[in-house]
Amino acid sequence: MSIRFLTAQLAQQIDEELMNAVGAFSLDQLMELAGLACAQALSTVYSKERYPKVLVCCGPGNQGGDGLVAARHLGMFGYKPTVYMPKPGSKDIYQRLQKQCINMDIPIIPPSASIEELAHALRSSNVILDAIFGFSFKPPVRAPFDDALEFISASRLPIVSVDIPSGWDVEFGNAEGVGLNPDVLISLTAPKLGVQHFKGRHFLGGRFVPKAMQEKFKLNLPEYPGCDQIVELPRNYRM
Numbered sequence: 001m002s003i004r005f006l007t008a009q010l011a012q013q014i015d016e017e018l019m020n021a022v023g024a025f026s027l028d029q030l031m032e033l034a035g036l037a038c039a040q041a042l043s044t045v046y047s048k049e050r051y052p053k054v055l056v057c058c059g060p061g062n063q064g065g066d067g068l069v070a071a072r073h074l075g076m077f078g079y080k081p082t083v084y085m086p087k088p089g090s091k092d093i094y095q096r097l098q099k100q101c102i103n104m105d106i107p108i109i110p111p112s113a114s115i116e117e118l119a120h121a122l123r124s125s126n127v128i129l130d131a132i133f134g135f136s137f138k139p140p141v142r143a144p145f146d147d148a149l150e151f152i153s154a155s156r157l158p159i160v161s162v163d164i165p166s167g168w169d170v171e172f173g174n175a176e177g178v179g180l181n182p183d184v185l186i187s188l189t190a191p192k193l194g195v196q197h198f199k200g201r202h203f204l205g206g207r208f209v210p211k212a213m214q215e216k217f218k219l220n221l222p223e224y225p226g227c228d229q230i231v232e233l234p235r236n237y238r239m
Contacts, residue, residue, distance in 0.1 A: 003204075003233070004219045005193045008170045011135045014189060014209075014217060023213065027093060030208065031062065034162075034188050035069020037205025037229040041186040042070070042129055042160045043077055044230065045201060051126040054081045057152065059132040059145070059166070060089040066162055066188070067131025068097035074129075075104050082121055083108045086132075086144040115147050122155040130159050130180055132166040135192055139176045141167050146178075153180055160184040163192065170194050186230065190219050202233045 006014070018025050042054065056071040058064035064085065071081040083101055088094065088111055101108060109117055122128075130152070132145060141149055149167050152159070159182035164170055167179025173194040174181070185198055188206040195202070207224050214221055224231045 002220060003222065004190055004217070005196050006135075006190050007193055008135055010217070011170065011189070011192060014213070017213065018189075018209070023210070025208065027062070030206075031065045031069050031093070031097070033208050033229065034066045034206055036073050037188070037203075037207070038066060038070040038129065038131070038160070038162050038186050039073035039077060040228065041184065041203040041205060041230050042074065042127065043079070044203070045160070045184050046127045046158065048078045051158070052078075052080050053124060053126045054079050054129055055084055055121055055125040055127075055157075056081050056129045057084045057086075057132050057148065057166075058088075059134070060085075060087045060094070061134055061136070063131050063134035063162055064089055065094055065097055067129060068094070068101055070129055070131065070162075071106055072097075072100055072104060075101075075106055081106050081129075082125070084118060084121060084148075085109070085111055086148045087111055111144075115151060118148060118151050122151060122157065125155075125157060128152060128155070128157050128159045130161040130166050130182060133164065134162075135164050135170040137164070137166070137168075137170065139167070139169055139178065141178050149178065149180060158183045160186065162186055163188045164194060168194050173197065187233075190221060191233070203230045204233055205230045
């Protein structure tokens with residue numbers, strides 16, 4: 001059976017069930033596992049020998065939290081990450097994840113920085129991890145993210161997007177034409193409807209969905225190899 005692509009409503013329902021009394025996960029746990037999967041996907045495609053400098057672009061929501069976790073793991077893997085946050089999250093979990101990056105001496109570009117500082121960071125980077133917008137995003141792209149996406153796109157650097165490329169609608173993809181066009185996508189839990197025609201390398205991460213939940217929602221997820229936190233989806237997968 002083919003893997004199931006999720007609507008925004010279904011993705012939200014699965015997230016809620018993972019964290020309620022049925023799934024019993026905490027948000028911290030899910031972010032940690034998701035961020036680790038993102039770091040593993042990037043390191044699988046872009047070696048630290050050729051692509052040591054990673055610009056991790058984080059939004060203010062859970063997607064940005066995944067990015068902060070990934071930045072920490074990439075640092076542990078031997079990469080040299082820098083975090084860019086045009087608008088940091090205000091929740092306690094976000095502040096703690098940010099502090100963990102600071103404790104590892106991972107540079108963080110402050111939100112007060114000018115767009116020129118982003119341009120400078122892009123010139124100094126080898127690859128981008130895009131963790132700005134998640135599946136709850138709805139176009140249009142507003143400030144300060146509009147300028148950020150424009151500069152990231154213009155950089156011509158390879159991009160690894162987390163779950164849904166920033167600027168894409170979770171169900172209709174890059175219909176507005178303003179989203180990023182990543183080379184690699186790491187879908188979390190299950191791929192979303194808007195990326196069904198994605199042409200780059202596509203990984204699935206989030207090795208935490210219980211079998212009973214997979215069966216309930218008919219996700220038809222592939223088996224993860226060995227101890228890996230990710231599995232690459234074949235180019236010819238279909239809905």
